[in-house]
Amino acid sequence: MSAAEQPPWDEGPFQPEAVTVRVPAKINLSLSVGPLRPDGYHELVTVFHAVSLYDEVIARSARGISLSVEPLRRDSDVEQVPADERNLAWQAAALLAEQCGVEPNVRLTIRKDIPVAGGMAGGSADAAATLVACDSLWGTGLRRDELHDLAAQLGSDVPFALHGGTAIGTGRGEHISPVLAATGLEWVIAVLDAGLSTPKIFEACDNQRRRNKVEAPSPSVHPDLMAALRSRDTAAIGRALYNDLQPASIEVLPEIGELLELGRAAGACGSLVSGSGPTTVFLVDGPLAAANVEAELRTSGRCRAVRRARGPVPGANIVNVR
Numbered sequence: 001m002s003a004a005e006q007p008p009w010d011e012g013p014f015q016p017e018a019v020t021v022r023v024p025a026k027i028n029l030s031l032s033v034g035p036l037r038p039d040g041y042h043e044l045v046t047v048f049h050a051v052s053l054y055d056e057v058i059a060r061s062a063r064g065i066s067l068s069v070e071p072l073r074r075d076s077d078v079e080q081v082p083a084d085e086r087n088l089a090w091q092a093a094a095l096l097a098e099q100c101g102v103e104p105n106v107r108l109t110i111r112k113d114i115p116v117a118g119g120m121a122g123g124s125a126d127a128a129a130t131l132v133a134c135d136s137l138w139g140t141g142l143r144r145d146e147l148h149d150l151a152a153q154l155g156s157d158v159p160f161a162l163h164g165g166t167a168i169g170t171g172r173g174e175h176i177s178p179v180l181a182a183t184g185l186e187w188v189i190a191v192l193d194a195g196l197s198t199p200k201i202f203e204a205c206d207n208q209r210r211r212n213k214v215e216a217p218s219p220s221v222h223p224d225l226m227a228a229l230r231s232r233d234t235a236a237i238g239r240a241l242y243n244d245l246q247p248a249s250i251e252v253l254p255e256i257g258e259l260l261e262l263g264r265a266a267g268a269c270g271s272l273v274s275g276s277g278p279t280t281v282f283l284v285d286g287p288l289a290a291a292n293v294e295a296e297l298r299t300s301g302r303c304r305a306v307r308r309a310r311g312p313v314p315g316a317n318i319v320n321v322r
């Protein structure tokens with residue numbers, strides 16, 4: 001149909017001006033860390049679980065790439081987050097543009113609530129959200145598996161942030177397979193002031209193993225956790241949570257160990273460090289236990305913020321287009 005024949009109400013393909021994507025934080029219900037590989041990564045098997053603590057990324061039409069970061073809530077912390085090409089979201093936009101042969105024209109606004117350097121994959125979440133937002137803004141229309149391949153190039157945790165839910169991650173964490181698991185799990189999350197560097201915690205884990213003359217195991221998921229997730233038995237899930245990086249995080253920041261004790265004593269049915277830490281998470285069964293754990297953590301004076309969240313929730317998805 002020529003332009004002259006085009007009906008007046010058909011203005012051609014819709015070109016959005018701005019796309020907003022919401023993306024969740026992750027915790028690792030289990031994290032089994034194997035040996036260091038020649039490429040500098042550790043072989044691992046993890047059970048990822050997306051929880052309702054979110055960042056938002058807004059992608060707007062612009063010339064070139066620019067980026068700003070703002071807090072989503074009054075007590076969200078954004079100080080350590082770079083607003084230039086060191087930001088993983090910036091790198092995600094640049095990579096998508098290069099792969100699709102389009103001009104990298106976007107103004108990114110990251111509205112953060114996921115703790116920074118907290119072991120909840122905040123930077124990875126922003127990168128995944130940016131891929132989804134720019135793909136829509138630029139009309140590049142990549143398939144899910146194509147987005148996944150780009151995500152894996154950006155970081156080990158990025159593919160899961162696209163996926164969400166509860167899923168097993170293998171390799172360095174980038175290969176994702178969904179698991180049928182309990183829904184409606186309730187978490188209390190203790191956010192600390194300090195951040196921990198992911199590579200330093202992996203290194204501390206290797207050093208502990210060397211000192212204790214323990215061989216790195218072949219990583220796996222414990223069958224007790226899978227059975228508990230299928231049974232939806234919260235107490236059994238709580239008992240089966242584990243994280244091989246936890247001793248290393250506690251060695252670097254001993255107050256993590258004290259917080260874990262505190263939450264358990266207050267009635268949590270399970271507790272663990274999220275990923276490389278220092279965020280600690282507490283599984284609670286019912287509103288009374290949740291309120292008790294939350295109150296104990298708040299009055300400890302050790303947390304910058306205490307949050308409630310539920311999981312699993314979906315991965316990065318578009319919440320507004322205009």
Ligand SMILES: C[C@](O)(CO)[C@H](O)COP(=O)(O)OP(=O)(O)OC[C@H]1O[C@@H](n2ccc(N)nc2=O)[C@H](O)[C@@H]1O
Pocket residue numbers: 028031040041042043044046119121124154155156157158171172173198199202275276
């Ligand atoms: C701890 C976890 O959050 C658990 O989900 C992830 O394994 C970390 O994933 P991430 O932050 O996306 O990590 P990347 O950006 O891919 O890697 C950062 C650094 O962490 C270390 N790293 C990461 C993943 C992995 N399987 N082995 C590693 O040793 C490496 O030193 C790597 O250079």
Ligand SMILES: Nc1ncnc2c1ncn2[C@@H]1O[C@H](COP(=O)(O)OP(=O)(O)OP(=O)(O)O)[C@@H](O)[C@H]1O
Pocket residue numbers: 080081082086087088089110115116117118119120121122123124126127157195196198275276277
């Ligand atoms: N979009 C981003 N948000 C937060 N930090 C970012 C971002 N991009 C780059 N960074 C840098 O990455 C570092 C790690 O931040 P991030 O919040 O992703 O850690 P993390 O949650 O511990 O990561 P993971 O759980 O994936 O190991 C920060 O200290 C910051 O300098």
